[in-house]
Amino acid sequence: MKSKLLNVVKVSWPYLLTLIIGLYLAEILAGAVMALSRYKLTFADHMPTVLKKLALHPWHYYNLYLGQKNPVLIIVSVAVILYTIYFALKRNSKHKAWQTADTDTHGSATWGNLKDLMEHFFRISQKDLTRNFNQATDTNVLNSLIERESKSKTDKK
Structure with a gap:
């Protein structure tokens, strides 16, 4: 009391x-x-x-x-x-x-599985991802990085 x-x-x-x-x-x-x-x-x-x-x-x-x-x-x-x-x-x-039932959640949140993640967050296909990456990067910069890497490998030998 x-x-x-x-x-x-x-x-x-x-x-x-x-x-x-x-x-x-x-x-x-x-x-x-x-x-x-x-x-x-x-x-x-x-x-x-x-x-x-x-x-x-x-x-x-x-x-x-x-x-x-x-x-x-x-x-x-x-x-x-x-x-x-x-x-x-x-x-x-x-x-x-904020009070929940006997679940592992807070409020309305739920734990997602791999399928849910793939459907909601990874909707872009691999082909589109490659195309977007190629469009967003400068090929001259990539080529200079590749040359620098190959030059450093030959210098180490």
């Missing part, structure tokens, strides 16, 4: 942390928008004080803006919650995709 609870906490802590940080940032954004609408042109003068209050008392301002049905806070909070849920589900599905 205790180990199962510990596993749940280990798995869910990144998502809870993401949710808390996202909601914290939503509160700061909503407070900044509210301060902008209140102070308008003198916003820059009041910004440090406003941000300090928002950063030091997030729970108070979050509840205040939520009680006022602040649209910025509600929209950003819903977006953060949906993002966290999406992230958790996406990660869980990726983890399940």
Whole structure:
């Protein structure tokens, strides 16, 4: 029971942390928008004080803006919650995709045999391979290499 609870906490802590940080940032954004609408042109003068209050008392301002049905806070909070849920589900599905049955595979990969390799990777015939090689190489370079090899063999004797 205790180990199962510990596993749940280990798995869910990144998502809870993401949710808390996202909601914290939503509160700061909503407070900044509210301060902008209140102070308008003198916003820059009041910004440090406003941000300090928002950063030091997030729970108070979050509840205040939520009680006022602040649209910025509600929209950003819903977006953060949906993002966290999406992230958790996406990660869980990726983890399940890598789990395999009792086979020697990972995901959808299978071990190929020689016939599969020949069909999929070696479709070029020997005649085409020779023709392609001859077209791609410079015969002068090949002839000079052959001459150099024969010269080195005669020098060794």
